[in-house]
Amino acid sequence: MKVLIVSDTHGNHKNLDKILELAGDIDMFIHLGDVEGGEEYLDAVIECEKHIVRGNNDFFSDLPREEEFNIGKYRAFVTHGHSYYVSLDPEYIREEGKARCADIVMFGHTHKPYFEEKEEMVLLNPGSVSYPRQEGRKGSYVIMELDGEEKPKFKQFYLD
Numbered sequence: 001m002k003v004l005i006v007s008d009t010h011g012n013h014k015n016l017d018k019i020l021e022l023a024g025d026i027d028m029f030i031h032l033g034d035v036e037g038g039e040e041y042l043d044a045v046i047e048c049e050k051h052i053v054r055g056n057n058d059f060f061s062d063l064p065r066e067e068e069f070n071i072g073k074y075r076a077f078v079t080h081g082h083s084y085y086v087s088l089d090p091e092y093i094r095e096e097g098k099a100r101c102a103d104i105v106m107f108g109h110t111h112k113p114y115f116e117e118k119e120e121m122v123l124l125n126p127g128s129v130s131y132p133r134q135e136g137r138k139g140s141y142v143i144m145e146l147d148g149e150e151k152p153k154f155k156q157f158y159l160d
């Protein structure tokens with residue numbers, strides 16, 4: 001099973017189109033917010049199961065603020081992250097993920113990739129597709145691969 005994890009497209013789909021092409025066949029698409037009106041576009045171009053949450057810039061959107069769902073046998077908690085002060089420190093969202101007994105917690109908002117695995121919980125941010133802020137400023141995304149009983153593998157990618 002292949003899951004594409006992205007965030008912060010902000011209505012600009014140039015990089016997203018490249019990512020969708022590079023990713024190839026996917027079984028699940030996760031967008032961690034700040035789509036800025038891109039919902040219809042995402043619906044049109046992505047056919048697999050989608051989970052899209054609302055960012056702080058999705059003012060008129062009726063997307064959910066957060067979602068919990070299963071990826072295989074793993075419990076995922078996804079949210080944009082601004083309500084958990086992720087720009088300051090991942091501490092609050094880490095605590096929330098633990099309280100919800102999540103295996104994988106995903107957030108966006110900072111436009112900087114982040115990955116940690118602590119006490120059996122993965123906490124990640126794929127960075128921003130369209131407006132990266134990390135050094136080098138390349139649009140980024142994560143691919144999660146789940147293969148039978150093996151632990152899921154997460155790989156961070158950067159566009160050229």
Ligand SMILES: [Mn+2]
Binds near residue numbers: 034109111
């Ligand atoms: Mn954003």
